[in-house]
Amino acid sequence: MNKIKITFPDGNIREYEHGINAYDIAKSIAEGLAKRVLLAEVNNKVVDATKPIHEDASLKLLTWDDREGKAGFWHSSAHLMAEALEALYPGIKFGYGPSVENGFYYDVDPGDRKIGDEDLRKVEVTMAELASKNSSYIRKEVSKAEALKFFSEKGDEYKIETINELSDGEISFYQQGNFTDLCKGPHIPATGLIKAIKLTSIAGAYWKGNDKNKQLTRIYGISFPRQKDLDEYLRMLEDAKKRDHRKIGKEMGIFTFDDDVGPGLPLWMPNGAVIIEQLEALAKKTEEKAGYSRVKTPHIAKESLYLKSAHLPYYEDSMYPPMDIEGVKYYLKAMNCPHHHKIFDAVPRSYKDLPLRLAEYGMCYRYEQSGELFGLMRVRSLNMNDAHIYCTEEQFGEEFKAVNDMYLHYFKIFNVEKYVMRFSTHDPQKLGQKYLDMPDLWKKTEDMVRRVMTEANIPFVEVKDEAAFYGPKIDVQIWSIIGREFTLATNQVDFGQPRRFNLHFKNKNNEDEMPLVIHRAPLGTHERFIGFLIEHYAGNFPVWLAPRQVTILPIADRHTGYAMKIFAELKDQEIRVELDTTSEKIGKKIRTAEMMKIPYMLIIGDKEQEEEKVAVRRHGEGDKGQVPVREFINKVVSESSIP
């Protein structure tokens, strides 16, 4: 029998019997290793560890430490859950059951039965029992006819629909225990590897993600090869909850919601208003330097404006219903663009005016579906860091790049590192429906954007069919602490609205020419950006942003006079300072200030009073010793300046 050569990642080559599998290879190296093997990467293809290898190959053994290993583990867990569900709910039908970033889910149709949170515990127990049987996941190639026969007899129309979309020859089943599923795999060797299981939540999910289809029951779960991994994961979730902007926002008095005001309409409390004003100061300073002009526009406008902009036919569902004023419909604005276009159009423009950059922190109102609202991240009243740049085609590249540079400038200030730049392009199939039917301009602008990003060496991912109806865009995607994805900032090209508004300028030859428009919002909206910042900093804002910068903590009543004197001096320098005159012990005052995450605490006692000093304590860091009052003021003032 001829042998085959297996090349390992470290370059080592070993010879094995023809038809050996990755699991047995691992076993030949060490029993302990074999126990950890989940999948194998054979010639750069991820397959079952139990799949026989018939030729010389490179091999990487995949374990829990590999991303693919985890994915296979969770996907196999989804099958295990399906087995348990079928045992508990005979006749239950199955949709899709993939792994996700943190765990897995399976979409099921339990018929007339309802599955609630309490039922999940039963399912968990059944899963654990089935896992302990250590059944192997067995792959079987089947013909399309066989596959259809199997699921027709079983009566699972979702699987039949899926099979009908597949071609003969690429269909496989996986079986473990009494459960057989349509699946291309790969899977882990056996159920016994799954040692810890937690079914986390239950949700409705439309079949194939289309809200016209039937809604299935989606059960989410996560599993681990060791109990302690699950414990650690649950602990991590608890920690994440502590950073949640909704929790910290309440504790720090940043924002609130009220039933009488309405869902999705945040009320900014004094501490939140400070953050807003600091962000606006930053934006104004940055935009001033970058040659922007500021404008102000009303919160409502007549129907005709949004008919002209084409927003109304596209987005009426997302706008608050109109109010009727003397027979004319007025809408709350859902976007600032049309107003800015009107300002561009208010006077004749020359090429000498371009690029014209109109900026506004504009309040918009969007009637988001009730189920989509989420703390500050998804609201119905939003204050956008908006601006529209009107430029010629020649100027476009430079302007677009300048906007991206502005993003990066901000991200550096805020130390934002975990984000993805998403380049959203159109789908040529949908021209005239979802997208303006101007193929040449789509190609031209998308090429321009791609070139700008590539030349600036900014990493991005390109996603088809995500563009705005009027042009391609770059979105900055971020994640909330509980893992939801949001667009934090956006930079969009618009070749549609200039046409609809008939915007033009005189070029050098005294001819009318149409500008391109860039929509941009590097700081997104106050709502989402502050929600993001709260979680990003866990409430520990840098001094310039902190709603309250300094709190003065006198030790005894006899120090109040000196404390008030310092208080006045700090106030005089526009430092956001408080004075704690409650009759509590110093330990209690410190605890309160620490919990409010105030950057600086000044402890004032006999020693400080005599020496005209303050004892400085930094939030989260502890006692910093005594410094002269003047020195402290200078330090805070310099840390307070807008970056």
Add this chain to the structure above:
RNA sequence: GCCAAUGUAGCUCAGUCGGUAGAGCACAUCCAUGGUAAGGAUGGGGUCGCCAGUUCGAUUCUGGCCAUUGGCUCCA
């Protein structure tokens, strides 16, 4: 909007198998004047999310609505 769950004091949460409720923190007053994360005592505070229904009686049971939470869909 759809699926699942939740809603008790300002906050975090107990509790009532139907007889209108309790703790800690916070707040107020008093005592204590204390040196780097909770000093002590006393006290005020709730139409038990809202509206109906069943009942002698509903915070508790039933229904509807509202809001929030986890998802789905959506996201200019």
